[in-house]
Amino acid sequence: MTDTRVSRAEPRRSRTPRHARGRPPTASGGRARLVVRAGVTVAAVAAFVPGVVHSFDETAAVRRPFFVAGALDASRQAACVQATAHRTIPRGSRIFISNTNGNYSQLVAEAVTLWAVPTSRASDARWNVSMYYGPGGCWLHLRVVPER
Amino acid sequence: MAVLGAFALLALPALLPTAALVGLGPTTVFAVPLGGALLAALAAVGELAVGGSLLTWFVVLAIVVNVAAAVGLWRRWRGPRTHRARPGWAAATIAVVAAAAAEPLLGLKAQMVGFDATAIWMQHALFIYGGHHTLLADLKNPVYGFTNPDYPPLVPASSALTFISTGHVDFPLGVDMTAILNASALGVIGCGIAASVAGKSAAARWLGIVLGASVCLIGFGIAGMYGVNGYADLLWAASAVAAIVFGLVLARSPRHLAATWMFASVAGLTKNEGLTTAVVILVLVAIRYLPSPARRLSGHRGVQGWARLWAQRLGAALVLAVPGLSWAGVAKLDGIGNSFFSGSRPEPVLQRVGPTVSGLWAHLHLLPLAGVVLVAGGLVLAKARRTAGWGNALWLWAVLGASLAALAASYVFGSLAIAWWLYTSVERTTIFAQVVIYCELALWALVAVSNGTAVAADRQRRGQLIRRRTKARAAA
Numbered sequence: 111m112t113d114t115r116v117s118r119a120e121p122r123r124s125r126t127p128r129h130a131r132g133r134p135p136t137a138s139g140g141r142a143r144l145v146v147r148a149g150v151t152v153a154a155v156a157a158f159v160p161g162v163v164h165s166f167d168e169t170a171a172v173r174r175p176f177f178v179a180g181a182l183d184a185s186r187q188a189a190c191v192q193a194t195a196h197r198t199i200p201r202g203s204r205i206f207i208s209n210t211n212g213n214y215s216q217l218v219a220e221a222v223t224l225w226a227v228p229t230s231r232a233s234d235a236r237w238n239v240s241m242y243y244g245p246g247g248c249w250l251h252l253r254v255v256p257e258r
Numbered sequence: 259m260a261v262l263g264a265f266a267l268l269a270l271p272a273l274l275p276t277a278a279l280v281g282l283g284p285t286t287v288f289a290v291p292l293g294g295a296l297l298a299a300l301a302a303v304g305e306l307a308v309g310g311s312l313l314t315w316f317v318v319l320a321i322v323v324n325v326a327a328a329v330g331l332w333r334r335w336r337g338p339r340t341h342r343a344r345p346g347w348a349a350a351t352i353a354v355v356a357a358a359a360a361e362p363l364l365g366l367k368a369q370m371v372g373f374d375a376t377a378i379w380m381q382h383a384l385f386i387y388g389g390h391h392t393l394l395a396d397l398k399n400p401v402y403g404f405t406n407p408d409y410p411p412l413v414p415a416s417s418a419l420t421f422i423s424t425g426h427v428d429f430p431l432g433v434d435m436t437a438i439l440n441a442s443a444l445g446v447i448g449c450g451i452a453a454s455v456a457g458k459s460a461a462a463r464w465l466g467i468v469l470g471a472s473v474c475l476i477g478f479g480i481a482g483m484y485g486v487n488g489y490a491d492l493l494w495a496a497s498a499v500a501a502i503v504f505g506l507v508l509a510r511s512p513r514h515l516a517a518t519w520m521f522a523s524v525a526g527l528t529k530n531e532g533l534t535t536a537v538v539i540l541v542l543v544a545i546r547y548l549p550s551p552a553r554r555l556s557g558h559r560g561v562q563g564w565a566r567l568w569a570q571r572l573g574a575a576l577v578l579a580v581p582g583l584s585w586a587g588v589a590k591l592d593g594i595g596n597s598f599f600s601g602s603r604p605e606p607v608l609q610r611v612g613p614t615v616s617g618l619w620a621h622l623h624l625l626p627l628a629g630v631v632l633v634a635g636g637l638v639l640a641k642a643r644r645t646a647g648w649g650n651a652l653w654l655w656a657v658l659g660a661s662l663a664a665l666a667a668s669y670v671f672g673s674l675a676i677a678w679w680l681y682t683s684v685e686r687t688t689i690f691a692q693v694v695i696y697c698e699l700a701l702w703a704l705v706a707v708s709n710g711t712a713v714a715a716d717r718q719r720r721g722q723l724i725r726r727r728t729k730a731r732a733a734a
Contacts, residue, residue: 146638147706153631154703157624158472161696165362165479172365172483181370185430188376207401216404220376223384224392224427228401 188220190248191241195221198254199237202226206235206257214241217250232257261434264420268294268435271320278327278334279516284351285453288359288445289517292497292524295416295439297323299527300581302386302411302418306397307588309390312418347456351467355448358471359441362478365486366437369430375488379436380429381405382414387421397594406596408589410582412527413439413490433488440485443496444474446521447697450503454648455704462708469700473693480692482685494532495690497525498539499697502657505543507701509647518543519578526582530596531665531687533582537575538660542653544575603673610676614669617680618662621688628695635702643705651698658694 171177195218199205204227209215218241219228229235238257241250272293280289301315371380382405385396397407416439417432424431448470455466478485481492498521505518518539526536548571576583589595603610632651635643643651665687669676 143638146634150631150635150639150702150706153627154469154699157627157696157699158469158476161476161479162472165475168479168482168485169362169365172368172370172486177370177483178368181368185369185371188371188429212404215401216377219401219404220381223381223396224388227395228399230400 187248187250191217191250191252192221194247194252195239196225198252199226199239203237204229204235205237205239205254206232208232208238208240211241214250217241218252260424260428260431261420261438264423264431264435265291265438267423268298268416268419270294271316271324272297274331275323275327276520278330279513279520281513283449283453284348284355285446285449285517287352288355288442288449289520291439291442292446293520295412296520296524296527296581298415298419299410299412299524300584302393302415303584303588305386305390306393306411306585306592311389312386312415313422316419347463351449351452351470354467354471355445355452355474358448358474359445359478361475362485363437363441365483366434368486369433370483370487371429371433372484372487372489375433375436376429378405378409379413379488379490380417380432382409382411383417383421383432384427386411386414386418387427394592397589398592407594408530408586408596409490410527410529410533410585412524413488413493429488433486436488436490436493437486440478440481440492440496441474443493443500443521443524444477446500447477447496447503447693448474450500450508451697451700451704454503454508454646454701455708458708462704465707466704469703473696473700476696477689477693480689484686484689489686490528491686491689494525494528494535495693497521497528498532498535498657498661498690499693501525501536501539501543502654502694503697505539506546506649506653506657508649510547510649515543515547522578523581526579527585530586531661531668531690533586534664535657535661535690536582537579538664539657540578541572541575542656544571544578546649546653548574603671604675607670610670613676613680614666617669617684618666618688621685622691622695624692624695624699628698631699631702635705639702639705642708646705646708648701648705651702654694654698658691661694662691 199222202225205222207215207218207228209218218239222228222239226237232238235257238255240253242253243249244251269291272290275297276290276293277286279293280286297319298312298316301312301319304310304315304319305312381396381402385393385402388396396402413436416435420431420435421427448467451470451473452463452466455462458466477492477496481489485492501518501521504514504521508514522536522539522543525532525539527533548567550567632655636651640651669679672679
């Protein structure tokens with residue numbers, strides 16, 4: 111009886127017929143490959159060109175005077191609120207922010223970071239701080255009263 | 259000038275360690291600031307976990323890693339010389355990629371400090387700047403719940419270092435540093451794409467450099483103003499994509515593995531989404547670097563063998579993810595959380611699925627094109643990709659799929675009102691997926707072009723050989 115099993119150590123043979131091994135691909139196969147290569151390259155170019163143009167547009171948009179002026183106004187107002195907080199709230203004191211408006215309470219908390227200690231309970235605080243909108247200064251004012 | 263001083267304080271201590279990890283090449287130039295930011299983030303982890311100040315921890319860590327890097331570099335210098343990139347190509351890569359990464363930084367002229375940049379990243383920078391007690395107390399203070407206290411410390415720690423370098427708090431300077439880190443992470447991707455065709459024809463190499471530089475520009479274009487107003491989304495996304503390029507695309511090597519670890523750590527210490535994605539990437543990298551032995555060599559591998567292999571893979575991924583997980587672990591131990599999953603959802607889960615899918619889809623319009631390219635490339639160019647030593651394209655798609663699934667699950671099961679949440683975040687949370695798609699297209703284009711030039715060169719060589727043999731026969 112003949113042993114037909116192949117040794118495990120023997121490398122698996124290629125399925126390519128012997129006459130085709132080591133030869134360049136057929137004309138039709140080569141053409142298909144060329145088409146796919148061209149298609150992939152065109153797809154990449156089609157995606158990349160608008161992407162790069164969009165990037166230049168974004169940078170130009172951010173540098174417009176409108177944007178620059180808006181950013182400057184925002185940073186001026188934040189600095190003004192912070193200066194008011196530092197002027198009116200004693201350093202290191204515990205404060206309770208009584209605004210129900212989340213935006214205002216957040217602005218106050220941001221303005222007093224590293225200056226005062228905001229607490230979530232009024233009973234733990236020495237000062238009651240609230241923000242209100244009105245003319246004059248930076249249009250955002252702080253009312254600081256002793257907490258009872 | 260202030261930004262240069264701050265940049266020097268951040269980057270100089272990372273010069274030697276980054277060179278030791280990533281090697282000397284174009285990538286190193288862009289990886290150095292990320293290395294400095296990684297040191298700063300680890301210093302912040304030490305500050306929160308143990309005590310002390312950011313500067314103390316930063317100096318101690320810088321000394322330790324620089325001594326270790328010097329020893330490593332000395333040993334390598336005394337050993338056999340390894341192949342180095344040709345200086346001409348390296349200089350061209352650095353120049354073109356740096357120009358592309360720097361152009362969007364012109365937007366810093368506006369000195370914008372975005373809403374989240376002020377409310378989250380700069381507040382955390384102030385907490386870190388204030389020292390251990392301030393950091394711990396403020397992160398646990400319910401009043402500062404709006405800052406998402408468990409967010410990782412890489413961006414705020416880098417900003418806090420800029421405050422230390424100037425001696426006063428300066429939000430626009432902190433934003434400048436974040437934007438420079440964004441540009442560095444995108445530059446690393448650009449260099450990775452350019453390096454993928456090293457040793458190929460000049461045309462392929464130039465295309466690699468141009469496509470790498472284009473990805474830098476496009477990354478900033480996708481992020482829009484969020485790239486230059488202090489948001490951290492572009493940084494984690496670009497770092498995670500860099501980790502994919504070095505760990506799952508480029509040929510396996512110790513250098514690429516070290517680079518992958520570094521960029522995944524940056525992503526994991528930048529944002530919570532970055533940590534999830536970094537862990538997925540590191541698990542896949544562990545699977546790629548610890549492959550199953552060929553079936554014919556492994557013999558009859560029992561269940562124990564497979565269990566051991568998977569334990570090795572998961573263990574390796576866990577070890578690599580330690581820097582990213584360190585902050586999450588310390589925050590968990592200190593009871594620091596966020597508001598995304600606490601409380602009840604305003605809508606039922608099923609009502610959140612539709613808006614989530616359409617919200618994500620609106621930013622993934624290139625996905626079908628990338629899918630078609632994947633199928634066409636996989637059918638025709640997969641062999642060329644394998645020959646170049648690149649990883650299978652499906653690794654990249656696996657990370658993309660897992661990241662999008664995690665993102666969608668967060669939106670669906672999160673507790674914020676879905677319409678408002680998507681409106682305020684989806685264009686930022688999809689930056690990673692979009693950059694991945696552009697990278698995938700760039701890589702397939704490089705395979706197509708470099709394979710084309712390789713086939714042409716091969717035909718030319720074959721023709722010369724046949725002509726020489728024919729002449730030899732005729733002479734005989």
